[in-house]
Amino acid sequence: MTRGHLNSAGKLTIRDVAGRAGVSPATVSRVINGRPDVSEPLREAVMKVVRELGYTSGRPSQVAGSGRTGLVGVTLPLIHHSYFSEILAGATEASYEQGLSVVLSPTLHEHDREVSLMERLARGVTDGALLILPEESKEEFIALHEQGYPFVIVDPHTPLDERVPTVSADHTSGAREATAHLLALGHRRIAVITGPRGWIATEERLRGYRSALADAGLLADPTLQIESNFRTNGGREATAELLALRDRPTAIFAFNDMLAIGAIQGARDHGLRVPEDLSVVGFDDTFEASITFPALTTVRQPLAEMGRMAVTQLLRLLQNRRIEALHVQLETKLVVRDSTAALPSNGR
DSSP: OOTTOOOTTSSOOHHHHHHHHTSOHHHHHHHHTTOSSSOHHHHHHHHHHHHHHTOOSSSOGGGTTTTOOOEEEEEESOSSSHHHHHHHHHHHHHHHHTTOEEEEEEOTTOHHHHHHHHHHIIIIIOSEEEEESOOOOHHHHHHHHHTTOOEEEESOSSOOOTTSOEEEEOHHHHHHHHHHHHHHTTOOOEEEEEOSTTOHHHHHHHHHHHHHHHHTTOOOOGGGEEEOOSSHHHHHHHHHHHHTSTTOOSEEEESSHHHHHHHHHHHHHTTOOTTTTOEEEEEEOOHHHHHSSSOOEEEEOOHHHHHHHHHHHHHHHHTTOOOSOSEEEEOOEEEOOSSOOOOOTTOO
């Protein structure tokens, strides 16, 4: 590749530099950003290729005059929440590797605010967008799609039109694995604290939970299913309700880590120990899962990879290339820590 040679997208990117230098895009990113965790010989080799190719960090000069802004919009409910920040970290790193800059637009879970932000992003401010857990309706997304504005939805919370590209985790498989883990420990009274009814995450995780129970020859007990709000206070309140039952559960599968942390707090409120008296499993594997006490057994969603995959899908749209799978589901993994244990011999 000679100086100024472009890739198939018409832009010189970090991947082009990495390919020429024989290193990973992440290494090129560390060199360009002056990170100290790169050896001096490797740094010089990468910078030599940067100079040869005429690569400019940030938005590449080749964007100018191409009809593109080099900007990608990202809407998300909250920036500080660890769930969203993990997805955002993967998306921004992947965007940077492709020479794209990100325009962040927090929506605060407000529908009207999100619609207003999307109108601005689609008005030529950005080339396309990633929408993380968006609030718009199916009809609003169809209208946006028919306008020709490229976008990819990460973790949709309600069912969408088949034409709208999405990236999510395999909720059903993850929930089945979490429930099977509790069953293997001897638990049979396994309660679930779910998210709002109708959300994809709620319905698919319920499907996985019931499937695992059925495999063990058990039917789901409706008294052991509490709908909540995906927040810590909701987990605490739902746990109080479950522990007030005459035949209380010996384990709780909470449908995200915040609910699970709330369940641990609720158990302590009632003088119970986790996991000695009550086992608790979460879903997400956010930062909080590893630092709460006891450390939380949970289902890991590949959050950063979901962000990266969404950028890959969006780039294909921007390049008018065919997307092989419009709806990508990434694999989950159970992470066993300290909040689950075998059912005591007395069944409590």
